[in-house]
């Protein structure tokens with residue numbers, strides 16, 4: 232877990248004006264600042280791809296919330312990334328209904344095709360693989376979410392096409 | 404268009420003419436892709452329930468909900484009216500009061516709320532408004548799973564439609580009732596679905612459950628009175644107010660009232676979701692609606708209510724999907740989404756998958772959960788890989804007992820061991836066979852499931 236320590240935390244970055252504006256909007260809806268922290272982390276991630284130590288510090292200074300509190304929240308939730316991720320994050324489902332329908336095989340196939348294991352990013356920085364439990368589409372198992380799209384009834388043969396289309400969608 | 408007026412008219416007509424539905428929850432879902440939008444919802448009688456509620460006193464609405472015997476659809480089946488009656492009422496009640504829709508749906512094998520969220524966002528909002536009016540609450544939240552993208556989009560648009568049409572905000576439909584609704588998209592953790600953990604998450608904290616008492620009804624979000632209910636629970640409210648508690652009770656085939664969205668996943672011919680009367684026998688759902696097992700597969704067992712309920716077998720097919728009846732068979736209704744285990748998938752691997760999930764999602768507060776579940780996963784993995792010993796089975800049984808209800812702060816750990824303890828009971832031969840032959844008997848049979856990592 233050394234990746235996110237590349238930049239020491241005493242170095243600051245500024246939040247962008249857009250980020251600040253979006254966070255200010257959140258603050259209007261919550262009676263206490265801390266109520267905005269998870270959504271604020273998501274805003275930062277949507278602009279920067281992940282939440283680095285430096286952006287965490289910037290947020291802490293901006294919201295006047297303890298850095299430790301924000302980090303404890305940032306590290307708790309599955310969808311806040313504390314390490315850089317590739318252009319597309321693949322979330323194949325590893326829930327039981329998908330596995331009953333061959334989901335394991337699909338995930339192994341992704342491992343082989345992209346030459347990465349869970350949590351890793353491909354060398355070309357295109358894909359990060361983070362399996363998630365039950366994606367709430369068990370009647371269409373096996374499924375995967377990527378780029379906010381839900382892929383249903385995935386078959387081994389359809390994987391190359393899915394991955395290709397995802398690559399193309401990000402290169403535009 | 405004068406929207407208020409048109410609501411008025413359709414309400415009058417709706418109350419006079421529309422025959423009482425037998426499938427209320429899905430009656431707004433049509434073939435039209437845009438059936439989730441306000442205009443279509445209203446054309447079919449949407450917001451009539453709210454309109455009617457606003458003409459009644461708070462207590463009259465609460466009495467109707469109590470009389471309907473509606474039980475929470477989030478898993479525990481707690482009577483909704485009773486839960487609500489603990490919220491402080493009157494002029495000196497603390498304010499603001501909060502009402503929260505639990506749309507976190509992360510239970511393995513559960514996929515019913517997504518349908519309602521995507522196809523009937525207004526039904527949920529109407530239910531939330533009725534709840535808010537009943538308890539004289541001020542602010543509503545929809546706490547929704549972050550990766551339900553379509554659902555989030557539909558809810559956001561639906562909320563805007565409501566604000567634009569005086570269905571939200573100040574003086575709703577001229578009734579003097581004020582209510583606002585915010586949406587919170589979760590950053591993802593199964594424990595966020597536990598109601599007090601959800602409240603912590605809304606406060607921007609780690610989603611650990613809270614010790615009770617105080618109960619959220621008295622001191623919840625930001626220390627104020629708070630009600631958390633499941634998506635499907637809220638969806639029932641407009642219909643109860645519209646068609647009455649007696650009608651609602653008459654829908655059930657056994658003791659419980661109303662209908663329920665039931666689902667089946669696994670190796671069946673026609674996996675999916677259906678709105679059926681409460682009390683529909685399990686076998687009917689699996690055989691008639693899900694079409695029975697896929698060709699070449701036999702039924703070995705099933706979890707009747709999602710990933711944290713005890714296995715049942717074919718011999719329990721006559722059991723009605725009723726809270727107490729399933730309880731008598733030592734399982735639970737849970738979310739009403741059945742996960743079918745076929746004869747070609749290893750039951751040890753199935754339980755391992757589930758226990759690993761629960762171990763990973765533990766918030767870490769209680770020892771039987773934080774330490775017990777990972778240890779159970781290690782033992783199961785050992786057995787699955789053919790390296791198990793018979794004493795491992797005894798240890799697994801002990802771990803189940805340690806995680807029993809009452810030993811932990813929330814129901815995650817007790818739920819986690821339900822599939823395990825029942826598998827040890829019903830499929831004990833399978834566990835022992837793994838240990839005796841020092842390999843998984845299923846891996847050889849069907850190589851597609853070979854590598855359970």
Ligand SMILES: Cc1cc2nc3c(=O)[nH]c(=O)nc-3n(C[C@H](O)[C@H](O)[C@H](O)COP(=O)(O)O)c2cc1C
Nearest residue numbers: 475476477505507508596597598632633636814815
């Ligand atoms: C670990 C855990 C996860 C839960 N997840 C959900 C969930 O995703 N949705 C839900 O409605 N209830 C969930 N519940 C149940 C809630 O705590 C709560 O009982 C429910 O939202 C109450 O609503 P109801 O009375 O309408 O069923 C969960 C409970 C536990 C212990």
Ligand code: SF4
Nearest residue numbers: 766768769772811813
């Ligand atoms: S049972 Fe598990 S998830 Fe629930 S409070 Fe205890 S440690 Fe947390």
Ligand code: FES
Nearest residue numbers: 324326329366368
């Ligand atoms: S188990 Fe994969 S979507 Fe439910």
